[in-house]
Amino acid sequence: MLETVKLSKSFKGKKVVDEINIYLDAGESVGLLGPNGAGKSTTISMISSLIRPTSGDIKLDGKSTIKDPSEIRKVLGVVPQEIALYEELTAYENLKFFGQTYQVKKDILEGRIQEVLEMVGLKERQKELIKTFSGGMKRRINIAAALLHQPKILILDEPTVGIDPQSRNHILETVRELNKTSGTTVLYTSHYMEEVEQLCKRVYIMDRGKIIASGSKEELLSILSTEDTIQVQLSNRSESLIDTIKSFSNVFQLDETNVGLRIISKKNSNLLSKLVLASEKEGIQIVNYQVEIPSLEDVFLHLTGKTLRD
Amino acid sequence: MYPVLYAQFIKDKRKPLLVLLFIALSILATLIFGDTSRQTEITVDVFASGSNAEEIEQRWVKLLNDNSETEFVISEEREAREQVREGKRDVAIHLMNNDYRLITASDMPDILLVEQEIHQVFIEEAQLQAIAGSENTTNLREQLKNYLENSPITVQTENINGGKLTSHDMGTQLLFGFTLFIVMFTIGFRVNGINEDKVSGVWNRLILSPVSKINMYVGHLLYSFFIGFIQLVVVFLIFKYALNYEIGSLPMILTIAAVYTMSSVSLAMLIAGIAKTPEKFNMIYPSIVPMIPVISGVYMQPGAMDNPVFNFLADIFPLGYAVDAMMDVALFGAGWSDISLPLSFLLLIGVMYMGIGINLGERGKG
Numbered sequence: 001m002l003e004t005v006k007l008s009k010s011f012k013g014k015k016v017v018d019e020i021n022i023y024l025d026a027g028e029s030v031g032l033l034g035p036n037g038a039g040k041s042t043t044i045s046m047i048s049s050l051i052r053p054t055s056g057d058i059k060l061d062g063k064s065t066i067k068d069p070s071e072i073r074k075v076l077g078v079v080p081q082e083i084a085l086y087e088e089l090t091a092y093e094n095l096k097f098f099g100q101t102y103q104v105k106k107d108i109l110e111g112r113i114q115e116v117l118e119m120v121g122l123k124e125r126q127k128e129l130i131k132t133f134s135g136g137m138k139r140r141i142n143i144a145a146a147l148l149h150q151p152k153i154l155i156l157d158e159p160t161v162g163i164d165p166q167s168r169n170h171i172l173e174t175v176r177e178l179n180k181t182s183g184t185t186v187l188y189t190s191h192y193m194e195e196v197e198q199l200c201k202r203v204y205i206m207d208r209g210k211i212i213a214s215g216s217k218e219e220l221l222s223i224l225s226t227e228d229t230i231q232v233q234l235s236n237r238s239e240s241l242i243d244t245i246k247s248f249s250n251v252f253q254l255d256e257t258n259v260g261l262r263i264i265s266k267k268n269s270n271l272l273s274k275l276v277l278a279s280e281k282e283g284i285q286i287v288n289y290q291v292e293i294p295s296l297e298d299v300f301l302h303l304t305g306k307t308l309r310d
Numbered sequence: 311m312y313p314v315l316y317a318q319f320i321k322d323k324r325k326p327l328l329v330l331l332f333i334a335l336s337i338l339a340t341l342i343f344g345d346t347s348r349q350t351e352i353t354v355d356v357f358a359s360g361s362n363a364e365e366i367e368q369r370w371v372k373l374l375n376d377n378s379e380t381e382f383v384i385s386e387e388r389e390a391r392e393q394v395r396e397g398k399r400d401v402a403i404h405l406m407n408n409d410y411r412l413i414t415a416s417d418m419p420d421i422l423l424v425e426q427e428i429h430q431v432f433i434e435e436a437q438l439q440a441i442a443g444s445e446n447t448t449n450l451r452e453q454l455k456n457y458l459e460n461s462p463i464t465v466q467t468e469n470i471n472g473g474k475l476t477s478h479d480m481g482t483q484l485l486f487g488f489t490l491f492i493v494m495f496t497i498g499f500r501v502n503g504i505n506e507d508k509v510s511g512v513w514n515r516l517i518l519s520p521v522s523k524i525n526m527y528v529g530h531l532l533y534s535f536f537i538g539f540i541q542l543v544v545v546f547l548i549f550k551y552a553l554n555y556e557i558g559s560l561p562m563i564l565t566i567a568a569v570y571t572m573s574s575v576s577l578a579m580l581i582a583g584i585a586k587t588p589e590k591f592n593m594i595y596p597s598i599v600p601m602i603p604v605i606s607g608v609y610m611q612p613g614a615m616d617n618p619v620f621n622f623l624a625d626i627f628p629l630g631y632a633v634d635a636m637m638d639v640a641l642f643g644a645g646w647s648d649i650s651l652p653l654s655f656l657l658l659i660g661v662m663y664m665g666i667g668i669n670l671g672e673r674g675k676g
Contacts, residue, residue: 050514053575073520074520076514078514078518082510082511084509084510084512084515086321086512087319088320088325089320089321097313098519100312101520101521103519129324146515164457
């Protein structure tokens with residue numbers, strides 16, 4: 001349905017998006033994951049025709065949208081990262097305004113406004129000014145405004161930044177429902193791994209302007225199929241014990257966390273017995289030993305050497 | 311375009327205080343400063359000393375009061391000096407038989423005016439004494455007055471259209487000046503809505519909608535025009551019908567106001583295009599705007615501003631053209647052809663600044 005071909009963008013000679021290829025099938029829910037500054041928002045701005053790519057192409061049903069973006073604009077609903085609403089207007093007035101600008105027919109606009117308000121759970125508060133809303137409520141109206149013209153593709157740029165858990169759940173549920181019941185194609189960007197894991201069938205991981213991995217959750221996790229992530233809690237911290245563990249042939253990485261040690265080792269390397277022997281020698285007890293089920297966060301860490309919130 | 315315009319209206323409907331404040335400010339400023347300039351009558355204490363002080367005072371006070379706009383009042387020397395010392399009067403006059411001394415504590419513009427008037431009266435009296443050959447000039451003065459009433463040559467002064475020559479009225483100039491100056495703020499803060507929309511993301515939402523960019527700009531700019539023009543109409547109507555100011559032909563004044571509003575919207579758009587963000591606009595615009603009436607000579611008598619640099623700067627802003635055109639209409643009964651030149655300049659400024667402003671605002675986008 002929608003694809004980018006070697007899409008790139010440079011600002012003052014610096015490449016912020018570097019030849020990325022993304023595709024979205026109709027009715028799919030796809031995540032675009034990456035830390036702040038990875039180039040997600042720039043990618044979205046290019047896809048939604050707000051900025052022109054330096055090179056590459058964006059195709060909607062096989063047809064380039066760069067020269068004439070009118071077709072993609074018709075089918076696109078974009079939820080920007082910022083609260084793109086008039087604070088001095090009520091929720092209803094904002095939706096009416098955006099509905100009118102999207103040329104939703106007069107006789108159906110009122111119905112659509114009530115539908116989207118119901119969807120985001122703010123029907124009862126529609127007569128209140130946006131400036132009196134909490135951050136979470138504003139973000140929900142921000143989403144509602146993008147749904148008025150019933151877009152086929154919904155692009156959400158970090159729609160849950162800085163909001164309370166209740167509003168966050170509501171937003172995730174709304175997006176899931178839209179994808180499930182209306183068949184809306186969703187491109188969801190976030191730096192919250194768990195949101196993307198919950199919502200999206202397929203994920204693109206982006207870092208420093210490049211797609212560094214992509215696929216279904218299972219496919220991405222299989223990247224870590226040769227590794228175990230082990231959390232170890234010790235009775236005392238010992239520098240010599242840490243050095244000993246690092247010297248084990250099957251240990252790839254060792255990080256100190258606030259609860260102990262995080263060890264990435266070769267899968268099924270029987271690390272426990274070696275660890276018990278080494279700690280006994282140092283007179284240190286192993287309080288806790290846990291082999292973690294890998295998450296997308298671990299995949300990201302593995303690929304970039306840093307966490308998503310870095 | 312209509313939804314954009316309507317949304318701006320709703321925003322102002324929720325916060326009408328600013329517009330009402332600017333209307334009140336226009337009226338208040340004109341009433342305070344305009345009426346001060348209308349009430350230009352100055353009172354000056356005069357005194358004489360010596361044995362024939364009373365005679366000197368009576369003689370000169372009559373002559374001075376008969377021949378000048380200033381009111382001269384006889385007072386005690388000590389009291390007159392005290393008034394000047396305490397700053398209650400700018401000047402006092404020590405009268406002598408055929409001479410005078412000015413007693414001042416500061417260099418005020420009024421003093422020059424008073425000095426000119428007294429000098430004129432004393433020179434005239436000296437000339438009459440020289441002709442009469444004595445200090446008694448009463449008869450000669452009477453003869454001269456009768457002669458001048460039936461003089462062989464009479465000089466009549468009239469304006470360019472053959473009408474009565476009208477003296478310049480600073481009150482009316484200030485009415486136009488303040489009103490047109492204050493409306494620039496109303497207009498500017500509305501035009502800044504474009505930058506606010508761009509920063510908040512509303513602008514991007516509109517770009518993705520079927521509304522064209524031209525309509526987005528037109529919606530904002532037309533609303534700024536309307537709100538500014540309505541403010542001018544309200545102020546002028548109040549002055550004409552409630553405060554009985556003579557502002558000339560209302561249709562002509564409103565036409566000038568409309569064209570001025572359009573060019574002021576363009577000026578605000580130019581600054582918005584340079585500033586790019588609402589915060590920068592709020593910093594730059596209110597810093598530039600108060601300088602415009604000063605360099606355009608709005609607070610001064612015509613011709614008082616003779617600095618070529620200031621005159622050039624005044625020429626690139628719309629205020630001076632509009633005030634001049636309105637003054638021509640109000641004081642000299644100028645016709646449509648007389649105001650066509652300033653209107654053309656205003657239109658030119660409007661078109662140029664609008665083009666440059668929108669272009670600058672659109673620059674720097676990927």
